[in-house]
Amino acid sequence: MTDPDLQQSLQQMRPTLLRFAMLQLRNEAAAEDVVQETLLAALEGKSSFSGRSQLKTWAVSILRNKIVDHLRRGSREGSLPQVDEQGDEDFDALFDGTGHWQEAPGDWGDPAKVLEQRGFYEVLELCMKALPENLARVFTMREVLGFETEEICKELKMSSSNCWVVLYRARMRLRECLQLRWFGAR
Amino acid sequence: MKSCKEVHRLVIEGQDRKLGFTERFSLRVHLMLCAACRRFDAQMDLLRQALRRFPGD
Ligand SMILES: [Zn+2]
Numbered sequence: 001m002t003d004p005d006l007q008q009s010l011q012q013m014r015p016t017l018l019r020f021a022m023l024q025l026r027n028e029a030a031a032e033d034v035v036q037e038t039l040l041a042a043l044e045g046k047s048s049f050s051g052r053s054q055l056k057t058w059a060v061s062i063l064r065n066k067i068v069d070h071l072r073r074g075s076r077e078g079s080l081p082q083v084d085e086q087g088d089e090d091f092d093a094l095f096d097g098t099g100h101w102q103e104a105p106g107d108w109g110d111p112a113k114v115l116e117q118r119g120f121y122e123v124l125e126l127c128m129k130a131l132p133e134n135l136a137r138v139f140t141m142r143e144v145l146g147f148e149t150e151e152i153c154k155e156l157k158m159s160s161s162n163c164w165v166v167l168y169r170a171r172m173r174l175r176e177c178l179q180l181r182w183f184g185a186r
Numbered sequence: 187m188k189s190c191k192e193v194h195r196l197v198i199e200g201q202d203r204k205l206g207f208t209e210r211f212s213l214r215v216h217l218m219l220c221a222a223c224r225r226f227d228a229q230m231d232l233l234r235q236a237l238r239r240f241p242g243d
Binding site: 016019020060092094095098099100101104105106107108111114115120121124125142143144146149160163164167168171172174175178 | 199
């Protein structure tokens with residue numbers, strides 16, 4: 001890629017990167033900052049790219065690191081609201097008195113095919129945005145940024161049991177949302 | 187045998203911590219016998235694969 005190509009490609013990627021950063025940071029100014037830093041790093045980087053998709057993978061990986069740095073700084077200042085560990089009643093309703101599913105989970109099909117379907121990621125993003133902030137923060141660190149669970153608990157100064165509860169709720173809510181807006185709607 | 191309610195919890199926790207031997211064993215036995223929980227397990231697996239590829243294309 002030549003320099004002007006690179007600049008143009010990065011510019012086109014900017015909205016995607018920004019959405020990605022917003023989802024994890026939930027703060028427009030902070031998201032703008034990390035994306036700006038990422039674009040600069042990409043322009044200054046001496047790596048060469050054979051094409052757009054390779055560049056995107058690389059830009060996203062720089063962005064992940066920037067987001068991780070940002071979250072680490074934030075957690076030192078201590079800003080994450082703790083969740084109430086009680087009150088799983090919302091999910092208890094999925095089961096009857098003897099612990100059987102009220103409504104058996106549906107067949108979501110072959111992941112490889114589903115993930116290729118047009119519009120799937122828009123819906124997933126919508127569902128991620130609908131998560132309460134404290135759940136979203138922990139969950140994206142775990143699944144999108146790939147932290148180990150113990151590392152997250154430590155970084156965010158949460159007890160392990162609090163971590164499990166948060167991750168559990170996030171997964172259950174996402175499942176519910178995807179069922180409603182994607183799998184159930186088709 | 188564990189109930190579906192207990193098993194769905196193990197399926198999820200298994201994504202975030204290492205399950206003990208007894209937990210893994212009872213999970214596998216239940217999944218062999220219960221199609222509903224197998225589908226739940228597959229859903230969680232799909233969710234993970236999707237997020238690892240986020241933000242998609
Ligand atoms: Zn079951």
